[in-house]
Amino acid sequence: MEFANTWLPFIYLYGVGGIAFVLGMLLILRTKALRVSFERDKKWLWVLIYGFLFYAGLHATFILLAIGSY
Amino acid sequence: MDIAVGTTLDRYVILAYFAIVMGFGAYFGKYSKTTSDYFFGGRRFAWWLISISIVATGVGSHSFVKYSTKAYQYGLSSTMTYMNDWFFIPLFMFGWLPIIYYTRVRSIPEYFERRFNRTARYLATMMTLLYMIGYIAIQFLTLATALYRIYGIPLMMTVILIAIATTVYMHFGGQTSVIFTDLFQGLILIFAGLLLFFLGIQYLGDHTAFSGLQAFWMNLSPQEKLPLAHFNHPPDFNFVGIFWQDGIAGSVGFLFLNQGLIMRFMAAKSVNEGRKAAAFNVLLILPISAIVVSNAGWIGRAISNALPGVLPDGLAANDVFVAVANVVSAPGVFGFIIAALCAALMSTADTLVNASSAIIINDIYRPLAKKAKSEKRELELARWTSIAVKVIAVILVPFFNSFDSIYEAHGWFHSTFTPPLVVGVFLGIFWKRFTAPAVIATFVVGAFLMILGQFIPELISPFSHGIELRPGRGYTYIGALYNLVVCASVGVIVALFTKPDSEEKLYGLTIFDVHKLKSIFKGSPVNEEKGKNALVKWKVKDTDNNVIRFSKSDMDLMKALPGDLVYVQDSRWWLGGLKSAHSTFGEPHNEDGVAYINSMHLDHGQFVEAYQLKAEKEM
Numbered sequence: 001m002e003f004a005n006t007w008l009p010f011i012y013l014y015g016v017g018g019i020a021f022v023l024g025m026l027l028i029l030r031t032k033a034l035r036v037s038f039e040r041d042k043k044w045l046w047v048l049i050y051g052f053l054f055y056a057g058l059h060a061t062f063i064l065l066a067i068g069s070y
Numbered sequence: 071m072d073i074a075v076g077t078t079l080d081r082y083v084i085l086a087y088f089a090i091v092m093g094f095g096a097y098f099g100k101y102s103k104t105t106s107d108y109f110f111g112g113r114r115f116a117w118w119l120i121s122i123s124i125v126a127t128g129v130g131s132h133s134f135v136k137y138s139t140k141a142y143q144y145g146l147s148s149t150m151t152y153m154n155d156w157f158f159i160p161l162f163m164f165g166w167l168p169i170i171y172y173t174r175v176r177s178i179p180e181y182f183e184r185r186f187n188r189t190a191r192y193l194a195t196m197m198t199l200l201y202m203i204g205y206i207a208i209q210f211l212t213l214a215t216a217l218y219r220i221y222g223i224p225l226m227m228t229v230i231l232i233a234i235a236t237t238v239y240m241h242f243g244g245q246t247s248v249i250f251t252d253l254f255q256g257l258i259l260i261f262a263g264l265l266l267f268f269l270g271i272q273y274l275g276d277h278t279a280f281s282g283l284q285a286f287w288m289n290l291s292p293q294e295k296l297p298l299a300h301f302n303h304p305p306d307f308n309f310v311g312i313f314w315q316d317g318i319a320g321s322v323g324f325l326f327l328n329q330g331l332i333m334r335f336m337a338a339k340s341v342n343e344g345r346k347a348a349a350f351n352v353l354l355i356l357p358i359s360a361i362v363v364s365n366a367g368w369i370g371r372a373i374s375n376a377l378p379g380v381l382p383d384g385l386a387a388n389d390v391f392v393a394v395a396n397v398v399s400a401p402g403v404f405g406f407i408i409a410a411l412c413a414a415l416m417s418t419a420d421t422l423v424n425a426s427s428a429i430i431i432n433d434i435y436r437p438l439a440k441k442a443k444s445e446k447r448e449l450e451l452a453r454w455t456s457i458a459v460k461v462i463a464v465i466l467v468p469f470f471n472s473f474d475s476i477y478e479a480h481g482w483f484h485s486t487f488t489p490p491l492v493v494g495v496f497l498g499i500f501w502k503r504f505t506a507p508a509v510i511a512t513f514v515v516g517a518f519l520m521i522l523g524q525f526i527p528e529l530i531s532p533f534s535h536g537i538e539l540r541p542g543r544g545y546t547y548i549g550a551l552y553n554l555v556v557c558a559s560v561g562v563i564v565a566l567f568t569k570p571d572s573e574e575k576l577y578g579l580t581i582f583d584v585h586k587l588k589s590i591f592k593g594s595p596v597n598e599e600k601g602k603n604a605l606v607k608w609k610v611k612d613t614d615n616n617v618i619r620f621s622k623s624d625m626d627l628m629k630a631l632p633g634d635l636v637y638v639q640d641s642r643w644w645l646g647g648l649k650s651a652h653s654t655f656g657e658p659h660n661e662d663g664v665a666y667i668n669s670m671h672l673d674h675g676q677f678v679e680a681y682q683l684k685a686e687k688e689m
Contacts, residue, residue, distance in 0.1 A: 001292060001293065001296075004300055004301040004302070004303075005293070005296060005300050005301070006296065008301045009298035009299065009300075009301050009309035009310070009313075010298060012301070012309070012310060012313065013154065013298065013309075013313060013317070016313070017154065017156075017157040017313075017317060018157070020157040020158065020318075021156070021157045021158075021160065024157070024158060024160040024161040024165075025160050027160075027161065027165070027500065027581060028160050028161065028164040028165060028581070028584075031581050031582050031584060031585070032584070032585040033164040033165055033168070033581055033584035033585060034160075034164045035585065038598075040342070044163070044164075044345065047349055048159065048160050048163075051156045051159060051349070051352065051353055052156055052157075054156075054353060055153055055154075055156050058153070058297075058357075059153070059297050059298065062146065062295070062296070062297040063296060063297060063298070065295065066146075066292050066293075066295035066296045066297075067292070069287075069292050069295060
């Protein structure tokens with residue numbers, strides 16, 4: 001399978017999408033919309049990071065499984 | 071292909087389903103006392119109730135048809151659009167959600183007036199209404215296309231009957247009915263979708279050399295197992311185009327501009343409950359929904375690979391869902407699965423109708439009405455408005471039926487109406503420098519440049535990422551990138567040449583003030599001291615003030631002070647806040663374990679004497 005079919009979409013998705021995600025995180029932290037000094041907000045910070053890694057991991061796993069069955 | 075049309079048993083199952091949903095929805099009408107209840111459900115529901123009812127809103131009947139088609143053609147990459155929403159979740163949870171909740175904005179266009187001016191509000195109203203009513207028409211059309219084959223009733227008559235059925239429960243119940251019927255229908259459609267997957271795997275196991283999930287997995291080619299499509303090929307299904315159309319424009323549009331979704335979050339009892347609902351929905355429910363809407367196509371593809379001839383060679387794209395359901399399920403079960411398709415339609419349509427009605431009342435009627443009307447009159451008007459919205463949607467159905475496919479009609483909507491609104495709301499929230507003339511220019515000049523791009527596709531070519539331009543058909547998805555760029559460029563340029571608004575005018579309307587919103591909402595300093603919830607009995611003591619009074623020790627337990635905000639609900643958790651009320655703590659009394667409520671709280675909360683109340687300090 002060619003690169004444009006497997007890892008290129010993945011890199012683009014989490015590269016461009018990742019920029020949007022990181023900018024969003026920086027914005028909510030810098031404007032104090034999310035305050036890490038609050039226990040509840042701190043938990044949300046980890047949920048937000050987990051969500052990003054969860055989807056990246058899920059997509060990567062399926063790409064590896066598909067390549068493995070080639 | 072002539073699709074089999076089910077059995078008599080299937081027809082009865084579908085009719086029974088409609089009857090149950092109408093009765094279920096009409097029952098909850100008693101919880102709609104004011105327009106706030108009718109449109110927003112009284113801001114009282116638990117996160118899990120909001121989250122599951124959102125499933126039914128997000129998954130429309132067109133989703134089953136659309137995603138099954140792509141799943142059949144391309145495999146697991148049909149899930150792309152359900153798995154790319156996380157990038158904007160931080161801005162939604164901690165930017166937009168607290169703004170709309172705490173500023174009590176009742177509609178997206180109302181935000182445009184507060185943030186910009188009345189002209190921006192009217193332009194936003196027009197675009198939002200066109201989008202939503204058209205969307206409802208597509209929902210009616212999709213289901214009617216499936217049902218008229220089963221019942222043999224002419225297509226337009228089927229559309230009208232479906233519109234009447236949804237009217238019965240919506241007319242009386244409003245948002246509370248919508249939330250509870252959507253909870254019911256959300257569960258039904260998840261169950262039916264997963265049942266179809268199970269039946270499909272069983273069918274493959276019975277007819278191929280493999281069993282269980284292996285029977286499904288081993289009968290797909292490696293290409294069909296990939297979770298993301300090819301980067302830029304073919305023109306009708308490629309990763310990069312769909313990323314910009316759905317992952318960026320679609321995600322922002324859905325999270326920030328879908329009035330139905332916004333109203334659902336505003337029905338949450340607090341912002342934190344709304345955040346929980348959003349996180350749970352995107353992390354767990356969306357991946358499940360992706361399986362629910364796509365699996366008929368995957369099973370169909372695996373059947374075609376392993377057992378050529380079972381599905382006809384000339385199977386039309388839009389018929390995949392019905393054809394596969396018919397092959398793998400028994401009579402009665404097929405009817406149940408089609409009933410789930412009805413669930414998907416009715417739940418999406420009711421949300422959009424309620425949202426359109428809210429916009430008409432909030433953004434057209436109230437600003438134009440010379441004198442304020444009574445709540446009762448407005449509620450009555452809201453109910454009739456929802457009928458009018460459906461009538462217009464039914465009238466629009468033949469127009470959308472003229473598109474080559476439902477997929478195309480749906481895509482046309484997203485690309486035409488979403489980008490200017492996305493740019494307007496996004497820059498409005500996150501850039502203080504963005505001005506009223508800039509947002510109006512975004513709507514007007516941006517829309518003009520978008521239309522130009524439709525007629526001269528060469529303008530979109532620099533953004534194409536190598537996607538092939540199909541003669542006479544233009545670019546299907548990547549046009550969204552062009553649209554976003556031209557709208558944002560116009561907005562930014564005009565903003566830089568116009569005078570920025572004062573800090574005073576923007577107060578509470580951008581992300582930069584989110585940390586102050588709680589005190590704006592409360593009207594006094596926020597009490598963040600962490601207390602415990604109190605379980606109390608209740609007595610009605612009519613007072614002039616809208617306060618609930620607790621004993622001194624109960625208030626100490628909750629760490630509450632007079633003037634703080636309180637939320638009381640029936641102690642049965644599974645009601646999800648249906649019987650609940652918001653109020654303010656009054657001066658303490660001396661009767662421990664008892665709350666003094668007034669008749670207004672009782673009327674709103676519909677509390678039952680035998681059950682205690684759970685009280686919690688909000689802020």
